[in-house]
Amino acid sequence: MKLLRIGPPGAERPAVRTEDGRTLDLTSVTADLDGPFLAGGGVDRARAAVAAGALPELAGAGAERVGPPVARPGKVVCIGLNYRDHAEETGASIPTRPVVFMKDPATVIGPYDEVRIPRGSVKTDWEVELAVVIGAPAHYLATPEDAAAVIAGYAISHDVSEREYQLEYSGQWDLGKSCPTFNPLGPWLVTADEVGDPQSLGLRLSVNGQVRQQGSTKDMIFDVAHVVWYLSQYMALNPGDVINTGTPAGVALGLPGTPYLRAGDTVELTVDGLGSQRQTFTPA
Incomplete structure (x- = not known):
């Protein structure tokens, strides 16, 4: 799984990049990709949300800034x-x-x-x-x-x-x-x-x-x-x-x-x- 953060500095949103190139909004799972997310089983929760088809696609994500993933x-x-x-x-x-x-x-x-x-x-x-x-x-x-x-x-x-x-x-x-x-x-x-x-x-x-x-x-x-x-x-x-x-x-x-x-x-x-x-x- 590929996890990323998109948006202007200080206001990035967590997302997932799929194998077919789509960018999915991860904000229903976590507010950010940080230490507490990783420590609290966030990767497993994100993977489950992707598998369930529960994440909406982020329209226009390709035109936005990509921040550091952590x-x-x-x-x-x-x-x-x-x-x-x-x-x-x-x-x-x-x-x-x-x-x-x-x-x-x-x-x-x-x-x-x-x-x-x-x-x-x-x-x-x-x-x-x-x-x-x-x-x-x-x-x-x-x-x-x-x-x-x-x-x-x-x-x-x-x-x-x-x-x-x-x-x-x-x-x-x-x-x-x-x-x-x-x-x-x-x-x-x-x-x-x-x-x-x-x-x-x-x-x-x-x-x-x-x-x-x-x-x-x-x-x-x-x-x-x-x-x-x-x-x-x-x-x-x-x-x-x-x-x-x-x-x-x-x-x-x-x-x-x-x-x-x-x-x-x-x-x-x-x-x-x-x-x-x-x-x-x-x-x-």
């Missing part, structure tokens, strides 16, 4: 250097444990919203990633195999990064990751049952029509189950939390001579089974 994530946790080729292109050592950093949840925007390049930025960079959305509380999971039970689904995440802020201005990465609009998410939250194996998804990103990243989640150093289990040993994961699982090679940082993003550039991202994103970059 409202107000409690936190966005990120895994750095989680693809061997990306670690190698940046000159970093292959990590023996997941590299963890946090991103301001307020960075999360819709998949087609404009991304604002910070004032004075000269190294705004792109990163296509698989996002995991948590659907049940998770703390001290016993094994990685237990992770599947707490994952609601997956989405495309664009972990936009300002490399000068990240690597030259600070001893930790958050400064270059938490600029406003730096995390487009969506277009859909695709439930875990529909995605199947999260370690068999292709990821692609292009800048102004030129392919920059093309990889597969099978090349993750730490797979999704391990990442969720690992994080649960150190923090409580809650319904609605988002985990960005890392990016493959092809970022500007790892491509000497490749220009960083500038105002007017357009970035397009796709992940198998999860749809696509497109953003135009504008000055802050």
